[in-house]
Amino acid sequence: MKSILYKNGIFLDKDKIIYFYEGLYLLENKKIEVYNDQGKKLDINYFLKDEKIGLYYHFYKLFRDKNYIVSTGLKFGGVFRIYENINEHSKWIGIPIKDKEKIDTYDFLSKNRVAHSTRKNILYCIKKDKDIFLEVKWRKL
Structure with missing residues (x-):
């Protein structure tokens, strides 16, 4: 080892x-x-x-166990970049949050703008009794 x-x-x-x-x-x-x-x-x-590390690791492990490729998402304003296939762009910027955690409106908008400009979607990962995933796709009106 x-x-x-x-x-x-x-x-x-x-x-x-x-x-x-x-x-x-x-x-x-x-x-x-x-x-x-x-x-x-x-x-x-x-x-x-450490509660925050525990939360983030919970979702990191979940994605890795399901054979997704997970790497840092810091330069995109998130915690993780999540790939379905390493030969393609990452599909999501993962942001783990606690149940009932408030999301600042400007933070939400800025993260989604970065995600959209890099061809990704935001994936909020919420730990509750059962994990909840909220995928946000930016749409041009």
């Missing part, structure tokens, strides 16, 4: 950085072992005690 260093919020594999949620996925699936810079072994629960 491969040993990975976790330092300053980053998973490091020798000279390359592993995307944070992919690192969690590999850790949970026992593909890697993670150690901090003091040599202490970290498990998945170390990371999931």
Whole structure:
């Protein structure tokens, strides 16, 4: 099993950085072992005690388990980019939110404008008793 260093919020594999949620996925699936810079072994629960990380990881894992390709969506104003096929543009910009979380109108509009200009749709991922997905498609009137 491969040993990975976790330092300053980053998973490091020798000279390359592993995307944070992919690192969690590999850790949970026992593909890697993670150690901090003091040599202490970290498990998945170390990371999931943070509510926001737990929420984001819940949806990252859900998409990965369904064979979607998931990568960072930061430059598009979201948390994830979600691909159905790696040979095509990503279909969605994923934004996990808590149940009853308010969405600012200007934030909503700006994210949708970026998504539209990059040929993507916004996918709000809402964690409730049963996961809810709200796909937003920008339409020109």
